[in-house]
Amino acid sequence: MSRPPAVGPTVAPTSARPSTRAPQRPPAVSGRYRVVQSFDGGFIGEVLIVNASGADHGWTVRFDFTGGRLVTAWVEGVPQGTLRQSDGSFTYVSGVDVPAGGSVPLRFHLERASTTPRGCTVDGVRCGGF
Structure with a gap:
């Protein structure tokens, strides 16, 4: 008695699936740096x-400068x-939340x-702007 030849498992073609990763959202709070006024020294x-979020949000800004002296920030x-400051690095932690959809300017005087x-x-x- 003859048997039919053995047949291996059938492999279905693979299909390329798009990535299911969620798109990256912009950060809730962002910053843009600029020089408001420059003067001698x-x-x-x-x-x-x-x-950019739908809720009020606290914030922390950190900026680093080579040398110089921070006179004040407000x-x-x-x-x-x-x-707080340490070796040319300055960290300012908000005293109030920035409102949803709003903005707050943090200014500082450096010498x-x-x-x-x-x-x-x-x-x-x-930060953007430079």
Whole structure:
């Protein structure tokens, strides 16, 4: 008695599936750096904090400059946050939340420093503007 030849398993063709990763959302809070005013021996800088989320949000700005001296940092018309500095790095933690869909300018006065920071972040996300 003869048997029919053995047939191996059939393999279905594979189909390419699109990635199921969710698209990346922009950060809830971001920042944009600029120089507001420059003068002999120093400048006034600003990080504009923008809240693109639907809820009020606290924020932390960190900026790094080579050398120089930070004279002061402020947000006009609201309770001030907390400023810490160490070896050319400055961290400002908000005193108030930035409202949903709103913005808040953090300004600072630096002396004897380059107007271009080595780094600038808002909640760990790199600032734009330079």
